[in-house]
Amino acid sequence: MERKSKIEDARPEEVKPDETRESHRATRADVAKRAGVSETIVSYVVNDNRYVAKDKRERVKKAIEELNYHPNVIARALKKxxxxxxxxxxxxxxxxxxxxxxxxxxxxxxxxxxxxxxxxxxxxxxxxxxxxxxxxxxxxxxxxxxxxxxxxxxxxxxxxxxxxxxxxxxxxxxxxxxxxxGLYDGVLKGLDLLWEKGARNIVYLAQTLKKSELNKDIRYLAFEEAGKRHGLSSKETLERTFVGFDEDLWQESFAKFLLDNPETDAIFARNDRLAATASKIVTNIGRRIPEDIMILGVDNSSISRLMTPSITTIEQQKxxxxxxxxxxxxxxxxxxxxxxxxxxxxxxxxxxxxxxxxxxxx
Amino acid sequence: MERKSKIEDARPEEVKPDETRESHRATRADVAKRAGVSETIVSYVVNDNRYVAKDKRERVKKAIEELNYHPNVIARALKKxxxxxxxxxxxxxxxxxxxxxxxxxxxxxxxxxxxxxxxxxxxxxxxxxxxxxxxxxxxxxxxxxxxxxxxxxxxxxxxxxxxxxxxxxxxxxxxxxxxxxGLYDGVLKGLDLLWEKGARNIVYLAQTLKKSELNKDIRYLAFEEAGKRHGLSSKETLERTFVGFDEDLWQESFAKFLLDNPETDAIFARNDRLAATASKIVTNIGRRIPEDIMILGVDNSSISRLMTPSITTIEQQKxxxxxxxxxxxxxxxxxxxxxxxxxxxxxxxxxxxxxxxxxxxx
Known part of the structure; x- marks a missing residue:
């Protein structure tokens, strides 16, 4: 880690170690001193709120530039x-x-x-x-x-x-x-699309959400409502919801879940990244997309366009x-x-x- | 846009229109008034820097809580x-x-x-x-x-x-x-890997970089150095660099570039998102990855893991x-x-x- 950077060969030689930290933020007093005026005059020039004679004003402006003075805006923010x-x-x-x-x-x-x-x-x-x-x-x-x-x-x-x-x-x-x-309505429409295309056993992939959070999860609430419209009880909806607990292990469990529930013909994932991961898992267990299992995501992020097959998604008006x-x-x-x-x-x-x-x- | 939100059914009824903006940030004076002490005493309690009698201190603390008072930290930041x-x-x-x-x-x-x-x-x-x-x-x-x-x-x-x-x-x-x-060395190693695996005509996909920026681009500089080691002139390196001008149209031009340069057997892309896009383009023109064209990206972002085939990448120690x-x-x-x-x-x-x-x- 203390090696020499190959792409930084131009750190100026003349910088002595003890100079590197000597710079300090110029103050109003520094400007006043260099311009030969009072701090009040500097203040008038900076805030542009009082008449200051032209020569004085120019001296102040020159000093501001030379000293790289930036008025203390915390103080001004306080006022404003x-x-x-x-x-x-x-x-x-x-x-x-x-x-x-x-x-x-x-x-x-x-x-x-x-x-x-x-x-x-x-x-x-x-x-x-x-x-x-x-x-x-x-x-x-x-x-x-x-x-x-x-x-x-x-x-x-x-x-x-x-x-x-x-x-x-x-x-x-x-x-x-x-x-x-408008995501609640958007998810309902997305699930309608899956239904129209023939999906009868849709799974909701919520991944890292806890079960206790589902009743506040907009995607889940829409998923539950869509299920209800097709005669599913809340319990049945819950059984079709996959909640992964471990960040690393959930992919394996989800593969197992799909194998244990071979009737699954569509996956609604809470975002496109999850949808892409689901897509990879589906392919790995030998199912075809969309012939065997359809996939729906949320976000229209670049991954949804780049995956093969590309992923249908619900876009919010960002x-x-x-x-x-x-x-x-x-x-x-x-x-x-x-x-x-x-x-x-x-x-x-x-x-x-x-x-x-x-x-x-x- | 002015429709009622379906997921926000609990905005409290009792809020009158003219109440919605009446809240203001409580001041030290408000706290002093409610606690029946001077502002100085409030200050002592807040900063915990002077002795204040227990009963007064407790009244101040209670008032701070009731008024949801947050001391003006811009002023404190100024001091600190x-x-x-x-x-x-x-x-x-x-x-x-x-x-x-x-x-x-x-x-x-x-x-x-x-x-x-x-x-x-x-x-x-x-x-x-x-x-x-x-x-x-x-x-x-x-x-x-x-x-x-x-x-x-x-x-x-x-x-x-x-x-x-x-x-x-x-x-x-x-x-x-x-x-x-350490990306310069990392890219050199990545290009070495491509060479070892048999690639002899590597293309650098720089996408939106301007040609004038290439001489400061670390990836390009490493690409140029690797070319030099294998006997390529700077001109030849430049010819193997693809710079896309238009954000939307470059993908088509890159497909054309690959068709015009059929000897291309590897693509080094400046990041994984570009590598994924290149991967899609390569597949679309009927070339196989990695048999016909190998792909190397930078970042180890999720897309590099999720694409099929998955993408070799250079990871920085973020x-x-x-x-x-x-x-x-x-x-x-x-x-x-x-x-x-x-x-x-x-x-x-x-x-x-x-x-x-x-x-x-x-």
Missing amino acids: KTSKQILLITDIVLDEYFGEILYQLDKYAYDKGYLVSLCKYHNVDSYIGRVMNSQFDGIIINSAGFKTEYIRQIAGGGIPVVLFLSKKYGEIPKGVATIDS EEMSKTAIELIENMNQGTKNLVPEELSKVFETRMIERESTKHKG | KTSKQILLITDIVLDEYFGEILYQLDKYAYDKGYLVSLCKYHNVDSYIGRVMNSQFDGIIINSAGFKTEYIRQIAGGGIPVVLFLSKKYGEIPKGVATIDS EEMSKTAIELIENMNQGTKNLVPEELSKVFETRMIERESTKHKG
């Missing part, structure tokens, strides 16, 4: 009560879906002066403290694990909160804006939802507007993308 | 000169590789009290202003597009910067720490590199230590993962 930062919080940061949401949020927020960043959720009090203390201008929560009580605390603290309804919430805390992707999330935060921050609950609840529709994994002769 | 936030900046936020880096950074930084988040790079002055003004405790740059001049400005402003050497840098600004994943990045920021922030240039340059090694896409009878 805004740090112009929006935080997106998710359970999983590895997922292409969240990367796309971040990309779209940034696309709409950047021009309005915000920095948008993505952060992983931690289910502990100290996390909420850190988030609240960082004084974000808005928090966008797309995390099924996020405790409702924590959401209430953040919103109660006066920070605009936009909540993606990634699970069924018992109650939405006061003042919180919500975005419903761009439109992200744009709306930014607008909601802006409206909530302006505060002049009284947003009625209807204005805080946004509902979208999903889009189904049919591919090879469901081209069954129904 | 830290906001305890680390920002990871990347060009692309969609990539699984960056999600994994964020995950690993968070894993090591969270327990040290930091919030780590991921933000997209914008190549404009205003972006750097925003980043500097947000007073992060550390900036981790993993973006080949990031201008060296901007890195210099951030580091010159006194913010610890860790730079992942994702391209060949002409010069590393003073005081900036660097992380070299966890170790991330852990080191956090340690570097901590050391730079402590400032007590004089870090010599050697301590600021960390070099790692990659790991090759052989899969089906290179199982050629060489």
Whole structure:
């Protein structure tokens, strides 16, 4: 690890060890000294809020440039009560879906002066403290694990909160804006498609969800409703739901599950990555896709296009939802507007993308 | 879009429209009033730095809880000169590789009290202003597009910067720490493997890189070096490099390129997603993997495991590199230590993962 980097042959020779850490952030006092004016004058120039004689102003500007001075914006943020930062919080940061949401949020927020960043959720009090203390201008929560009580605390603290309804919430805390992707209806339509194509024994692959979480899982609730429409009891629906416990071992158990339930003719996976994994497992046990088993995923991520056969998927309107999330935060921050609950609840529709994994002769 | 959400049936009825925005962040004055003490006493309790009589202290604590008061930490951060936030900046936020880096950074930084988040790079002055003004405790740059001049400005402003050497840098600004994943050597080894397995006409799939960026592209530089070792001129290496211009059309051009260059017997793609796309294209034009064309990617992302055939890839030590990045920021922030240039340059090694896409009878 202490070897010389082969691609970094140009670290300047003249840098002496004791120089490397000598740089410090230039202060207003440094600027004042170099420009030969008072700190108050520097302040006037920086904030552009009082008349300063032209020569003085130019000296200050020159000093600012030479010293690479950046006014302490924490102090200014204090005054303005805004740090112009929006935080997106998710359970999983590895997922292409969240990367796309971040990309779209940034696309709409950047021009309005915000920095948008993505952060992983931690289910502990100290996390909420850190988030609240960082004084974000808005928090966008797309995390099924996020405790409702924590959401209430953040919103109660006066920070605009936009909540993606990634699970069924018992109650939405006061003042919180919500975005419903329409996934419940989308899954119902997807399952209808599988039925039309001839599937009669559909399995829901929930993977790492716990059984106790199923009753809040939108995908499961839609799966249960679709089953009900075709005469399945809740118990039967549950029997057709595969919940893997171990991150590493579930693939083997799922192969076994498929062998033990040979009537299975379709798999609905909670996301495309799982759908791709299921597809690999199905092929490995010698079943054909879609002739023997059809596959349906969620997200329209690149893997669903790249797999052979390509995977039918339910796409959420990531761009439109992200744009709306930014607008909601802006409206909530302006505060002049009284947003009625209807204005805080946004509902979208999903889009189904049919591919090879469901081209069954129904 | 203004329809009622089906999964949000529990927005409390009793919330009147004009109540939704009335909540405000409780202030120290509010706490003082409710507890019947002075603001100074509240301050003492919050900071736990002076003696306060037990009954008063308890009244203050109760008021803090009831009002959901969070002390203004921007003000405290000012005093402490830290906001305890680390920002990871990347060009692309969609990539699984960056999600994994964020995950690993968070894993090591969270327990040290930091919030780590991921933000997209914008190549404009205003972006750097925003980043500097947000007073992060550390900036981790993993973006080949990031201008060296901007890195210099951030580091010159006194913010610890860790730079992942994702391209060949002409010069590393003073005081900036660097992380070299060892990819240059890793690619050389990967190309050696292809050669051993019998490949004599390897193509480098650079996709969206511009030709002018190739001379800073680590993968290309290693590709060129490997070619040189086997007697290829720089011109010949360049002819074996595919640069796609249009995000949507390059796949068709690459298929044409392969048909026009039927001697091609291996593809080295700059990342696994591209390798997977190349794999699909190769199959579509009727060539077999690995018998006709072998494929090598970079990242060990899930798609490389899931594709059929699975893809041989070069894995960077994402966890170790991330852990080191956090340690570097901590050391730079402590400032007590004089870090010599050697301590600021960390070099790692990659790991090759052989899969089906290179199982050629060489």
